Amino acid sequence: MSLLVVxxxxxxxxxxxxxxxxxxxxxxxxxxxxxxxxxxxEINIVSVVGDDxxxxxxxxxxxxxxxxxxxxIKQGExxxxxxxxxxxxxxxxxxxxxxxxxxxxxxxxxPESYQNCDFLMLGNLMPTVxxxxxxQLSKRPKLIVLDxxxxxxxxAMPELMETLKGIDVLTINDSEARQLSGExxxxxxxxxxxxxxxxxxVIKKGEHGALLFNKEEVFFAPALPLEDVFDPTGAGxxxxxxxIGYLAKTKDISFENMxxxxxxxxxxxxxxxxxxxxxxxxxxxxxxxxxxxxxxxxLVQFDISLV
Amino acid sequence: MSLLVVxxxxxxxxxxxxxxxxxxxxxxxxxxxxxxxxxxxEINIVSVVGDDxxxxxxxxxxxxxxxxxxxxIKQGExxxxxxxxxxxxxxxxxxxxxxxxxxxxxxxxxPESYQNCDFLMLGNLMPTVxxxxxxQLSKRPKLIVLDxxxxxxxxAMPELMETLKGIDVLTINDSEARQLSGExxxxxxxxxxxxxxxxxxVIKKGEHGALLFNKEEVFFAPALPLEDVFDPTGAGxxxxxxxIGYLAKTKDISFENMxxxxxxxxxxxxxxxxxxxxxxxxxxxxxxxxxxxxxxxxLVQFDISLV
Numbered sequence: 001m002s003l004l005v006v007x008x009x010x011x012x013x014x015x016x017x018x019x020x021x022x023x024x025x026x027x028x029x030x031x032x033x034x035x036x037x038x039x040x041x042e043i044n045i046v047s048v049v050g051d052d053x054x055x056x057x058x059x060x061x062x063x064x065x066x067x068x069x070x071x072x073i074k075q076g077e078x079x080x081x082x083x084x085x086x087x088x089x090x091x092x093x094x095x096x097x098x099x100x101x102x103x104x105x106x107x108x109x110x111p112e113s114y115q116n117c118d119f120l121m122l123g124n125l126m127p128t129v130x131x132x133x134x135x136q137l138s139k140r141p142k143l144i145v146l147d148x149x150x151x152x153x154x155x156a157m158p159e160l161m162e163t164l165k166g167i168d169v170l171t172i173n174d175s176e177a178r179q180l181s182g183e184x185x186x187x188x189x190x191x192x193x194x195x196x197x198x199x200x201x202v203i204k205k206g207e208h209g210a211l212l213f214n215k216e217e218v219f220f221a222p223a224l225p226l227e228d229v230f231d232p233t234g235a236g237x238x239x240x241x242x243x244i245g246y247l248a249k250t251k252d253i254s255f256e257n258m259x260x261x262x263x264x265x266x267x268x269x270x271x272x273x274x275x276x277x278x279x280x281x282x283x284x285x286x287x288x289x290x291x292x293x294x295x296x297x298x299l300v301q302f303d304i305s306l307v
Numbered sequence: 308m309s310l311l312v313v314x315x316x317x318x319x320x321x322x323x324x325x326x327x328x329x330x331x332x333x334x335x336x337x338x339x340x341x342x343x344x345x346x347x348x349e350i351n352i353v354s355v356v357g358d359d360x361x362x363x364x365x366x367x368x369x370x371x372x373x374x375x376x377x378x379x380i381k382q383g384e385x386x387x388x389x390x391x392x393x394x395x396x397x398x399x400x401x402x403x404x405x406x407x408x409x410x411x412x413x414x415x416x417x418p419e420s421y422q423n424c425d426f427l428m429l430g431n432l433m434p435t436v437x438x439x440x441x442x443q444l445s446k447r448p449k450l451i452v453l454d455x456x457x458x459x460x461x462x463a464m465p466e467l468m469e470t471l472k473g474i475d476v477l478t479i480n481d482s483e484a485r486q487l488s489g490e491x492x493x494x495x496x497x498x499x500x501x502x503x504x505x506x507x508x509v510i511k512k513g514e515h516g517a518l519l520f521n522k523e524e525v526f527f528a529p530a531l532p533l534e535d536v537f538d539p540t541g542a543g544x545x546x547x548x549x550x551i552g553y554l555a556k557t558k559d560i561s562f563e564n565m566x567x568x569x570x571x572x573x574x575x576x577x578x579x580x581x582x583x584x585x586x587x588x589x590x591x592x593x594x595x596x597x598x599x600x601x602x603x604x605x606l607v608q609f610d611i612s613l614v
Contacts, residue, residue, distance in 0.1 A: 089491070184395060184396070185533070185536075186532055187533060205515065208512065209515075218532055219607070220529040221607075222516070222527040225494045226492070228492055256609075259609040263611060294613060299526065300529075300607050302563075304570060304604055306597045
């Protein structure tokens, strides 16, 4: 089923304990589209870049079956740029530089050919931009997943709260769940957040896995213990891409199927962190993905029969 | 099968964001014995207290089937006392007071009736004391599990390293695994630690669950997402007690059965943190334990069939 992906397509410069990169391609929509492309083939992007963005990467996306009709290319302007340095624990990071560039005035336009999308992934962006996309859709998608971050909770909480009212699934990390709810306990945080609009909440805990909540149930998905996390950039977006990609492929948005989708999302994230940037998400085979998912199955499988 | 438990029987005074206690009963061996008593009935303790220790709690232990012949009661001396304050995250804590008292000169004596024990749980204590117990056993137990902490890595690393050579399973937390191995990655840390003597390593991650490693395999057990963690004191010891108690009950020390044992250990820890001290571990029914274990099963259960 068709998937609409909204988010940044941009440049990053990254430092980790393992090394540093010059400007490389990144952005939420890049990771989401690449990760979801292993599950579904009608993927449409709404985003914006400057005329400095490499056509090579656009061709890579097209090669993975991603439609770029909704990718605005602003002549004479520059693409969004973020630079950051990860600490030794790979969970915390400092932002070294942020250049909004084309993002400052981003006015998303949903092309006519994107209408009637079944699945919508609103990647991390200003809540008002996410809402502008929602308002352009003539038909409500079957499932709307939204990702956001602490930055918008700091500076645009009313707009974020308004946007949350219209979505189905929210994905945030554990500290963001605590900030959004004002609760330290994630169980209490989840119940408060589920009262804000989303029917389902995914709390991403990085190397500690992810929790999936609805009002009655909870599911826990582990993260794969890795020898090295090389670069965590894009892990959350790859997770979201695998998650919604799997749901679009299977056309089943039940809680039971979301459990499976989270495992597939976690598998895609585990690839991403093995190399800098989007590199590891390009050219995977179905066998690679299946083998990785099997590692998750093996990791948590146990057999207890209670009488 | 008979289980020998070595560790402190002591007093704690605890402050958490939820309240504070006066002197209450605690100690590694208390938690281990209580938690294991729901699985196996021949439980023998080696420990030491002063004449200030309440007979009421000793009767509680006896009521749970715990043999106290090896519990030395030092007349005119005081029991070990620890006082601490937990931070808001419930993972970090400050030690406010430590009074070694009877522990300063503790010379463990294994009674003749404890010989031929099948399972040995060496709770957190000076590594030399743990070794003294090992050297008194006429027959090597079927399984030796050892718990320790960063404090001994700081002040008695050579003695700890020596003790590790003779054991089967080591249980430590994630920061201790990093300290012991000098590796940040827990996968790398595990391989280094498994080269030090233990055949199996359990890395406890508190609210993030636990990892079980041998040289070839890894298993991940989740922690139950709880509304409130009331008092984390004794969680690790309750975990160890449930773990070794289940192994003693089932008489199966394969890696597959250790996966199950970790789930039962996690269930016992999840009870402990619901109230101050040992309170929650007294008077549970088999049904309570089974229901709690079922919650763990439900939490991580998913069904993925890869073609």
